[in-house]
Amino acid sequence: MNKPLFALLATSMCINSYAQQATPYEPIVNSDNTVTFNFKAPQAKKVELVSDFLKVQEMSRNSEGTWTFTTPKLPSELYKYYFNVDGTATLDVGNIYRIRDGGSIMNYFLVGGGQGDFYKVNDVKHGTVAKVWYYSPIVGKNRRMTVYTPAGYESGKGKYPVLYLLHGSGGDENAWPELGRAAQIIDNLIAQGKAKPMIVVIPNGNVDQQAAPGEGAIGLVSPDMPLPHSMEGSFESSFSDITTFVNKTYRTIKKKDSRAIAGLSMGGYHSLYISANNPDDYGYVGLFSAAVWPESKNDSPIYVDLKGKLKTQFSKGVKLYWIGIGKDDFLQNENKDLRKILDGQGDKYTYFESGGGHMWANWRLYLTQFLPLLFK
Amino acid sequence: MNKPLFALLATSMCINSYAQQATPYEPIVNSDNTVTFNFKAPQAKKVELVSDFLKVQEMSRNSEGTWTFTTPKLPSELYKYYFNVDGTATLDVGNIYRIRDGGSIMNYFLVGGGQGDFYKVNDVKHGTVAKVWYYSPIVGKNRRMTVYTPAGYESGKGKYPVLYLLHGSGGDENAWPELGRAAQIIDNLIAQGKAKPMIVVIPNGNVDQQAAPGEGAIGLVSPDMPLPHSMEGSFESSFSDITTFVNKTYRTIKKKDSRAIAGLSMGGYHSLYISANNPDDYGYVGLFSAAVWPESKNDSPIYVDLKGKLKTQFSKGVKLYWIGIGKDDFLQNENKDLRKILDGQGDKYTYFESGGGHMWANWRLYLTQFLPLLFK
Numbered sequence: 115m116n117k118p119l120f121a122l123l124a125t126s127m128c129i130n131s132y133a134q135q136a137t138p139y140e141p142i143v144n145s146d147n148t149v150t151f152n153f154k155a156p157q158a159k160k161v162e163l164v165s166d167f168l169k170v171q172e173m174s175r176n177s178e179g180t181w182t183f184t185t186p187k188l189p190s191e192l193y194k195y196y197f198n199v200d201g202t203a204t205l206d207v208g209n210i211y212r213i214r215d216g217g218s219i220m221n222y223f224l225v226g227g228g229q230g231d232f233y234k235v236n237d238v239k240h241g242t243v244a245k246v247w248y249y250s251p252i253v254g255k256n257r258r259m260t261v262y263t264p265a266g267y268e269s270g271k272g273k274y275p276v277l278y279l280l281h282g283s284g285g286d287e288n289a290w291p292e293l294g295r296a297a298q299i300i301d302n303l304i305a306q307g308k309a310k311p312m313i314v315v316i317p318n319g320n321v322d323q324q325a326a327p328g329e330g331a332i333g334l335v336s337p338d339m340p341l342p343h344s345m346e347g348s349f350e351s352s353f354s355d356i357t358t359f360v361n362k363t364y365r366t367i368k369k370k371d372s373r374a375i376a377g378l379s380m381g382g383y384h385s386l387y388i389s390a391n392n393p394d395d396y397g398y399v400g401l402f403s404a405a406v407w408p409e410s411k412n413d414s415p416i417y418v419d420l421k422g423k424l425k426t427q428f429s430k431g432v433k434l435y436w437i438g439i440g441k442d443d444f445l446q447n448e449n450k451d452l453r454k455i456l457d458g459q460g461d462k463y464t465y466f467e468s469g470g471g472h473m474w475a476n477w478r479l480y481l482t483q484f485l486p487l488l489f490k
Numbered sequence: 491m492n493k494p495l496f497a498l499l500a501t502s503m504c505i506n507s508y509a510q511q512a513t514p515y516e517p518i519v520n521s522d523n524t525v526t527f528n529f530k531a532p533q534a535k536k537v538e539l540v541s542d543f544l545k546v547q548e549m550s551r552n553s554e555g556t557w558t559f560t561t562p563k564l565p566s567e568l569y570k571y572y573f574n575v576d577g578t579a580t581l582d583v584g585n586i587y588r589i590r591d592g593g594s595i596m597n598y599f600l601v602g603g604g605q606g607d608f609y610k611v612n613d614v615k616h617g618t619v620a621k622v623w624y625y626s627p628i629v630g631k632n633r634r635m636t637v638y639t640p641a642g643y644e645s646g647k648g649k650y651p652v653l654y655l656l657h658g659s660g661g662d663e664n665a666w667p668e669l670g671r672a673a674q675i676i677d678n679l680i681a682q683g684k685a686k687p688m689i690v691v692i693p694n695g696n697v698d699q700q701a702a703p704g705e706g707a708i709g710l711v712s713p714d715m716p717l718p719h720s721m722e723g724s725f726e727s728s729f730s731d732i733t734t735f736v737n738k739t740y741r742t743i744k745k746k747d748s749r750a751i752a753g754l755s756m757g758g759y760h761s762l763y764i765s766a767n768n769p770d771d772y773g774y775v776g777l778f779s780a781a782v783w784p785e786s787k788n789d790s791p792i793y794v795d796l797k798g799k800l801k802t803q804f805s806k807g808v809k810l811y812w813i814g815i816g817k818d819d820f821l822q823n824e825n826k827d828l829r830k831i832l833d834g835q836g837d838k839y840t841y842f843e844s845g846g847g848h849m850w851a852n853w854r855l856y857l858t859q860f861l862p863l864l865f866k
Contacts, residue, residue: 201533214586
């Protein structure tokens with residue numbers, strides 16, 4: 115088909131000046147893993163690159179009004195950024211790849227050649243990623259979850275182990291699949307023979323929400339953050355609605371040693387308390403930069419006597435209790451307190467300390483570390 | 491949880507100045523269906539609203555540097571827009587709802603109280619929307635499709651009719667689910683008893699692509715449009731790989747009268763030729779603003795003797811042959827030519843003419859009109 119005809123057929127004809135204005139795809143990941151940004155804004159006085167990999171960088175204007183900046187060599191990773199144009203936050207028109215993190219949207223790109231390769235869609239067999247609704251009688255709502263079923267699930271008859279993978283505050287059932295690159299990580303680890311095929315269930319941990327913003331009946335409103343009731347026992351108390359639905363709907367192996375629960379930040383808090391309150395249910399537990407608060411003053415029965423509950427949980431047997439946190443994470447002390455409790459009781463756990471703080475680069479890394487240890 | 495703690499837990503901590511800068515959710519749909527836009531850009535000299543519902547509108551600056559504009563009353567619909575800030579296309583930082591249309595991304599919002607209500611997530615039973623991979627031996631690629639299974643499918647054992655729903659040029663397996671609001675439309679029509687529960691298969695019609703941009707092994711590159719080989723017979727020739735996979739993987743009713751095919755623009759072209767070349771397969775055909783070209787010079791056997799093939803198709807029986815197009819669509823003449831052929835042969839079809847041209851507002855409307863007619 116010729117170009118002019120395509121222009122007619124292209125679906126965004128009503129407002130196509132935008133597309134015409136777009137610069138070629140940016141940023142350019144150069145062969146040495148430096149990255150070049152270009153942004154056309156001829157009338158701007160100042161354009162800055164704001165990112166999660168460098169301090170705010172002032173860009174340089176060329177004679178045609180395009181602002182440019184090239185980074186030093188970047189480690190292999192998924193990175194987010196936006197531009198500040200005369201003080202107004204602006205996304206990169208040339209880069210269609212954008213990702214929502216809580217209430218903000220940023221552009222992103224991937225630098226390969228290392229850890230970032232786990233985050234790529236490689237030409238391997240892919241699992242199915244489904245947005246699935248269930249009714250939660252305890253919450254009294256239709257709610258949404260993301261379910262990953264491994265390649266071969268739909269065409270086969272076998273049963274699979276299950277990982278429940280929980281998001282942090284500000285997240286929802288889209289956070290692990292999008293920011294977390296969970297499907298890519300699992301696909302790649304299974305394809306490399308490093309992880310067992312498994313079902314991964316990613317529920318929405320905010321009981322006040324049916325679904326991610328825009329996906330529930332509340333409509334296209336801005337999420338009110340923090341969402342209430344997310345860390346007061348309601349989610350943990352209604353978790354059996356999720357496991358009941360999953361066991362009824364999917365071909366799961368209904369055994370403790372074929373069931374794992376893990377989460378980041380608030381999801382680590384949920385994982386800690388759900389597994390401690392249900393010591394017969396989870397053979398594998400992963401706490402990623404977990405919000406712990408073992409001295410929690412919250413009076414929900416879910417949070418009462420964590421120490422005693424952990425003692426029972428470990429006495430009944432846990433195949434793997436995995437704690438990962440960054441050196442600079444603001445939750446380091448709380449995690450030290452938790453480890454002191456476990457050490458004091460002689461409970462065996464695996465501790466993984468990374469660089470950096472409370473950030474997605476770490477949570478993607480922890481998932482990559484954690485998955486190969488499951489269901490062995 | 492208190493606000494400062496949330497701020498620490500929120501996941502976008504590395505670059506949170508963006509979130510802090512965000513104005514409250516915009517645009518505001520007022521009770522009279524006028525819509526107010528606000529955009530903060532104190533240093534800008536000129537800010538324009540560019541949209542699919544009004545000509546380019548210059549916005550007014552208030553004393554604090556926020557630019558505003560209120561529309562006249564808008565009909566109930568889903569609308570797209572962006573801002574031009576001193577000539578640079580900019581998305582609305584305050585509105586997290588964005589949608590990709592081919593190679594551009596725009597903000598969107600919904601005005602209810604009419605047709606737009608079909609596009610809302612209402613609190614009804616929802617089907618599952620899954621991203622599913624299959625291997626296409628004819629194309630020689632792992633490829634991705636979107637599959638909608640109606641509420642009750644996963645927990646039941648029944649078989650369902652299937653609609654194959656095809657996208658236009660510049661689209662992919664994400665176009666109908668996103669811009670097309672297909673899952674919302676089907677959920678709402680089924681919940682109202684207006685459409686039969688059905689499986690909807692939304693494949694990727696670009697044989698040069700594995701999947702939508704960013705979802706295939708080619709990586710985070712900008713889609714090269716137009717994609718080659720999309721209208722030269724390859725997709726139509728490999729369509730049996732899709733139906734074979736679907737019939738093997740899902741509980742489908744394997745009968746002509748339980749099978750429909752419909753598409754918009756290029757997808758209408760695909761639907762026309764796939765159904766004409768397989769006269770025993772599709773009881774229902776929908777052509778939405780179809781790219782027709784009955785005089786096509788393309789020498790693929792798929793396109794040879796359309797007239798004769800249509801004659802055979804209609805002689806074998808078609809429960810519904812539905813043609814929808816807008817008054818101002820640039821493909822009006824081609825569709826008139828097709829209707830002349832059908833009229834000349836005495837072939838019965840349903841013709842639906844809307845206002846407007848080649849645009850998503852029409853394709854969403856056509857889907858809403860078409861679905862209730864299926865599988866009766």
